[in-house]
Amino acid sequence: MSQAEAIRLAGVTRHYRTPAGLVRAVDGIDLEIDAGATVAVVGPSGCGKSTLLSLLGGLDRPTSGQLWVGKQNLATLSDPARATYRRTHVGFIFQSYDLLPFLTAVENVAFQLSLQGELDGHDHCLELLDSLGLGDHADKLPDQLSGGQRQRVGIARALAHRPALILADEPTGELDSETSRSVMDLLLEAQRHLGATLVVVSHDVGVAQRLQRVLTLRDGRLVADSRSDPKGQPVA
């Protein structure tokens, strides 16, 4: 299991050039997140939430600034090094699940392990799926599963390699409220179990309120940073 790591952003920007002009998706964010914290990133569409998540996950590189995850400065990592960072440190949960369509549920989870050269983690993957209520669906292909089941497989895949950082982009975006609640329960339980840092991008206020800290972005800037106690009550 990876050790949860603190995150520190200093003057991080991510700008894109488009035919319409320069887009400042992330515009000078300074931020620190404690190791093992649960953080929600909220804000209107196009405010830079997903871009921030991509930067944290090493999917993208900042235009400027420093981005530290533990002792690694992601801003300076090469492409192969960022790929290594992603497969060893990060567990991704995507809005549209993005399961590999030709692999069964258990194989999708095992794929994440094989990325790290772990070839015999089948039992671990089955246990994980079982714990997520998918024990009977382990050998099904993604298109034989419901949306909620697919997202749970996605969660299992994100947790399989015991990452230090779990990044979830709208994990409940395509699910009904009951399934959303169930998925968030699983996610938080897994985070507690692993002691990992959890960052969730969401439009859903209900989801955000369940996390310790809520970061609000607007036009690429951090405009609010609220914290709550473990019971969900705001402290700042």
Next chain:
Amino acid sequence: MLSYTLRDLLRNPRRTLASVVGVALAVGLFSGIAFFVDSSAATMTAHAIAPVAIDMQADVTDPLGTQAAGAAATAAPTPPVNLAALQSQVAALPGVSSVDRLGILDLPAGAATAGTSTLDAPLRIFAFDPTFLAHYPIVQVQSGSLDAASAMLSPDAARALGVAIGGSVSVAIPGRPALLPLPVSAIADFSHADPLFASRSADTQGEFVGIPNVLVVSTALWDHTILPSLRADAAAAAPSLKTAPVQELDVQLDRRRLAVDPTTAVIRTQGIRRSIERLVPGQLTVIDNLTDALNGAKGDAILAKVLFIFLGLPGVLLAAYLSRYAGSLLAQGQRRERAALRARGAGPAQLLQVLTYNTVAVGIIGSILGLALGFGTLLMLFGRTALTTAAPETFLLSIGLSLAAGLLTTALALYLPGRRALTREVAQESREMDAQPAVPAWLRLRLDLAFLLAAAIVGSITYLAGGYRPTSSEGQSLSLSFYVLLAPLLGWVGATLLGVRLFLALVNRLPDRRRDRFGGLTRGTLMRSLRRRSQALASGMIAISLAVAFGVSLSLFVTTYQTEKLADARFTIGSDLRVTPSVLAAQPPGFGSTLQVAGVSAVSPVSGATALVGTDKRAMAIVDPVTFTRVASLPDSFFIGISASAALNGLVADPSGILVSDELARTFNVQVGDPVNIQLRTAAGKPVPVAFRAVGRFKNFPGYPQGIDLVATRSAFQAATHRTTAEFFLLRAAQADDASLARIAAALQSGPGRTVPLRVETTTTAVNRDQSTLASLNLRGLGNLESVFTVLMSAAGMAIFIFGLLLQRRKEYVTMRALGMPMSSVRALLLGEAGTVTVVSLVLGALVGAGMALLFVQILTPLFTIPPSSISVPAGELALLAGAVVGATAAAVLAAGTTIRRLSLVELLREE
């Protein structure tokens, strides 16, 4: 909408390129074949008429005017033909380039004397003017010159009469009381003037009558001295002249003004012939050699076009399929865009308009690129002459047809599927996009089996209807029922589809990966992908297998065809070269050894004789078995129950041994070891019985394509008949390429050919001599043309497949990368799938291609004198084809890998 379409084409250059490439290849191949066929037909015309020495011979039906004179007494008088006036009239006809008079008179032995010498053999008198020599170089003046008052002699006549230039001969002309004295002013070689010795008689027209003793006079002398005497003789109560003289006009047409297409050229030559006949109706018989030659070429040109089109058709179909395949790969992206346009309010009419503009734009761009490709390939392979030989109107027609084919291909590949998609509801479409790919129609409908069944039915019907048997037509031409080629085409598609079906079945039966172990990252992922969605590879596999099969079949067939054509030529000639000394000249002793010029490795004399076996006249070849084995190609398949070397060794060991044909052996029940008693004739014509012993049986014998009954040794034949002169000599060249053979031929003509006029035939001239038959088709040219496109199509097919894979699976690749998969593993995954398609396509294509080649060779067996015994394998060409596919795979995988590396993970993960 038009500007939107154009922007869309520019915005998606890879997609546009993929759409255009199939159309461009289809049009390129179609136009390339069309231009090649046009050029070939034109070349065929040129080749067909090249050997024609005299285009038309207008023979006066009543050369002495005796019938005219007789008719004058009884009915309306018909004036005798005024040849001088007629000559001018014919020369004035459009399309005629020259007209020469020719008179021929045959006189019996004893007609010519010089001093005390009398010619004791028949004499032929020709009458023509010096211009004839300029127009017809078949008569070569060796020394002196022809003038109005003197005579020109053949070397044989001069030798027999013992006269030289400056001397004089006297000729007894029927009807002339005194001998006609003629000073000798020139000696000329007539050994190449076969047309002058061909019979003009209706009954024996074209039959060659060799007369070595020739005397030539001017037309003035003919008109003023000889003809009046002959008329007087004809009018006498007992004419002494038995054979009427010949009076003719030899007409040469302006061949440059003849259409290059033989069919059109025939119409023109026939028109000229009728114009000549109309000048003096009923008084001329026009022997139209040019039309005869063109008629042969006309039939062959049509058959050649059919054969070329059939051999080229698979390529065009393949390119069209490639276009359709590319279209289907792009369909998903286009559907997504159409859905977006619908969402923005675009109606069905506007979407249809976009689709139409898109189709027309891709069709036009693809067709223009294709035409350029067709032109370029033809220029590269055959040079400028390939484009300038055919008539401009033929080329324009081919261009029009190619453009139409391009637009049709685009309509079938892009418009129809797009239009079908438009008729569906958005909801239905989105459900389709999410669903697992359906089983392909060909697999569901078992089209592979249907195609194979159709091939078997067509093949059987063709076989039963005699389609695989050659149909003799005029001369050496061969007619081939072209629908026999349908069976291999159907088999090509059917066998390829069946091969892919078997691959899919095999992959589906592979044991699944161990459930409890994922295995190595790349291997585990690749094996599961291959096993669970092998159908996704099927389309690419079909396209590339079809291309490879086509390329392999073409290479094997064309190489076999070329090899067999050369083997046929060697069989016809007997060796690399055949040297036939003029029968009009005596061979000096040891003449054979003088033929051993530079580049010749062996010489063997061969003679022919007529042998009486029982009461049957049989043809016999007389060979020197020791040297014959050095010059001739003697495959064991020519002999029955004995090897070629054993058969010839039998003749060496026993000079009284004889080889008998299978037919003769059956007729006379001759077994090996049996005595064979035959009757030969000595040089003096005296019959002589000779006892031979059969040492072997044969089916074919080199140098005798029409067949021979007996082969005896030269020593036994000479001992019995005392005939020593060889009819011809077979020469083996140290290097048998065209250039070396041409060099040897030139050396022979300039060396021993100065002493004795020689006819030198080589395997090259034997191949070219077949110009009026299908066997002379330039299949190598067609093969080269199609090989270029097959290589391009195989490479393009592979590139399109990988590009399609990238389009369809880019989200997967991006997800894998996002999860941390190294780029090297992503590339390996791509390479694994592409490599599987490559290997399977190459293996399947090679198997199907070899099968097709076997069928093609079987079908075209009638074109060969010796049926091909095996398929010739062009290792280099096949390696090039395989290399192109493998190279394209590697290049496309590299390019795709780079594209995947450059894909924005963030953007693509947000999609949908």
